[in-house]
Amino acid sequence: MPQARNTFIGWIVLIGIFSSCTQDRKNSESLWEVPESAQRRSDPLPVSETHLMEGRQLFQLYCESCHGASGRGDGAAGQAMGSQPADLHSDPVQSQSDGVLFYKISEGRGIMPSFKEIMTEKQRWQLVRHLRNLGNTQTVADSTNIPQPLVPELSITRWAKVAPRAVRIWESRNGNYLWYATLRGEVYRLSIEFPQVSEKMLDVEAHGIPRLQGATMWNDTLYLSGNTPLNEGKGTAGRMIRVFWNDEGDRIEEVVFTTETYGTTNTPFDHGWSALQVSQDGQSIYVVSGSRTDHGEVQDNLGAYPYSRDEALTAKIFEIPIQSKKLFLPNDLEKLKAMGVLFAEGIRNAYDLALDKQGRLFAVVNSGDYDQNEDMFWVQKGRHYGYPWMMGGLLTPQQFEDWRPDPTTDPFLNQGAAAWPDDFYNDPDFPEVPEGVTFSPGIVNYGPDADNFRDPDSGLIRDASELGIGMTTFTPHSSPLGLVFDRRDQLPGRFKGKALALRYTSGQRSVLMQPFTQDGEDLLLLDLRFDAGKNNFNLHTYRVAAGFSQPVDAVLVGESLFVIEYGGREKGGNIWKVTFK
Known part of the structure; x- marks a missing residue:
């Protein structure tokens, strides 16, 4: 392993975290x-x-x-x-x-x-x-098992059945309804009092986002974000829509922004435009644009977009004035900065955002197919968080000219990964770190849960809290999402004022996560404590419920957490009501 990589990792441990291949097979269109x-x-x-x-x-x-x-x-x-x-x-x-x-x-x-x-x-x-x-x-996914509390302060009941491919859940301002959206663009509303009654409010024809991944509501106005296919599906553009109903009950749709077209990749790594979060003052809305690559490699979609890696429009968080209409976002980094819409860079796939009660923005982020940890960031304007050069406090090895991808010598490579073998290769053209950029670190997790990591020196799986150290941030490949904060101190006991997050992946059913843990598809209590000395947060993580099936999002309503499941293509999932006693 290159000396530069080992030196940097050693420095991270001290502060608290403890063949080349060709693109030919990827680019072949043959049957x-x-x-x-x-x-x-x-x-x-x-x-x-x-x-x-x-x-x-x-x-x-x-x-x-x-x-x-x-x-x-x-x-x-x-x-x-x-x-x-x-x-x-x-x-x-x-x-x-x-x-x-x-x-x-x-x-x-x-x-x-x-x-x-x-x-x-x-x-x-x-x-x-x-x-x-x-x-x-x-x-x-077909079973009727009820998720189980792991602590006595919780109870869990099935609240509603939902349509397939659910991706987001949120509440209306008056608290009378929960809303949810599906990946294919459907938007539904459920009465809090009578959840068995589901009302379809929108479909893709109404908003024009056939790959919908972001949704929220502010002052009874609905905001939706996602991607539209272009260039016969080989290209895409980001899109955000505002939807509201006037006093006469007429529905009005307005385009908040669209983006310049950029290439898709024909891989599972096109994360697209997703999470939305309105700022504390209600003047702007944050929106995530995930990476189009696993770790910064070339992804040209069968030659349609030659030499493309990540773009100016990807792997970032944007801050859009909430009243914007028909804003156009170019695929040009300097122009985006000049427009004042670029909030933070270097974030691979922050599938969920949330504000704490002081209005600070947090993101939970999943890393790539290399055994790098999953991140949680306190996201601040103008910061760069490292992607693709760093994820989970660990440098991406493909940026080093002397690295050779070989699972027998590099235990961070898993042969069951989608990115193996085509996308891990000796890459002398890997971009250099931008001049003058300093990466902002992730939050350090001191466990006792969700803190297994691969030791960069031995290659063995370690438990950070058992070693008496911290790690940045969660166990690799667990896909954290569903982040919420108890912003009004409504929860009882040790949950009061804390954060909660879900892990989408199960170690029992993921070839990438299984070496680290059998856990996953669970609910985590996040106890964040600000450390003035390093101007960042420390974290203690506790598993408090388990047994969900692909939990994808959550919303906190009063003293209850509502967790929605993805639900596959046909059968649909559930909304589970987690009550804090």
Whole structure:
């Protein structure tokens, strides 16, 4: 490992955190070419419930994040712009021979990884067996299990059933309704008093955002953000819409901003325009634009956008005057700065934002496919938070000319990752750190929970609090989101005035997270304490509930937290009401 990287990591520990490849396969548009000998192969395993069970476990671990819990191609990680995983129940998939399925699992192509070096031949046949049995398999998402409190101060009840692919939940100003939105652009309203009654308020034709990821309400005005496809789906533009209803009940839609077109990537790394948060004074609205790459590598969408990495419009947080109309955001960093709309840079994918009671902005951020920690930042205007050169307090190795991607020598590489092997490569053209830029650090977490990390010296998994140190910030690959603060000190006991966050990923069903923990899909209590000496926060994290199924967002209403689940493509998820006793 390069000396520069080790030196920097050692410095981080002291302050409290404790082959090259080509782009050819990624850029190939050719169809699968399966040898005839492979097509003729048949499943050699005997009939056995053990093979079905182990095949199901392999699917959950390696395939579910993209293909979805039931195999419908609706896993949240696979819903990026320009790439849609196959519906494994479909006739085009199920009509293929066992040998073809085995070959494709083994060899991979494009964003579908190869598993021949990860699974044994027997395991790959077990996975084929599971694919054949999908129609008879009950998934975790199909179950009726109720999430369980891990502390006595909580109770959890199912509050409502929601449409598939839910991504956001929020409340109206008068507190009479909860609203939620789906990734495909539907907006629903539920009565607090009668949640069994669901009213569809908007669909994509009303606002023109077919990939909707951001939603909030301010003074009974609805704000929505997301992406619109352009250039036959190879390009995209960000978009924010304002929706309100006048005294006569007529609905009025106004464009807040649109952006210049930029390229998508045909990978799971197109995070798009997402989280929204209105400022404390109500004069502006913060909006996240996630990265278009995993860690700053070239992603050119099959050659449509040559040499493209991240753009001026991506991996940033913007501050938009809330009354803006038809604002146009160019894909030019200096012009964005001159417009005064650029709030913070270097943030990979802050899928959720929230204000504390002093009006300070916080973000929870997920890192890439390398074993870097997930971040939590106190986000301040004009700061740079390190992406793509740093995530989770750890430097990205691809920026060093002498780094070679080899999982046998670099334990931070996981061969089950979507970015492996195509997107980790020796990259002498990796951009230099901008001149004069100093990276602002993440918040240090002192546990006792969500604080496992990979030791940069030994490569082993460590528990920071057991070692008596802190780490920046959460266990890798856990996808923190659903951040809320008890801004009015309404919660009782140790929850009063604190923050809460969800972890979307489960260590039991994620090949990336599993080496670190079996936990996840849980609710975390965040105890943030300001440290004047370093002008940042320290954090203690506690697991207080578990057993959700892909929890994606939360809203705090009085003394109750409402947690909404993603819900896949067909069945939909739940809203759970967490009551603080």
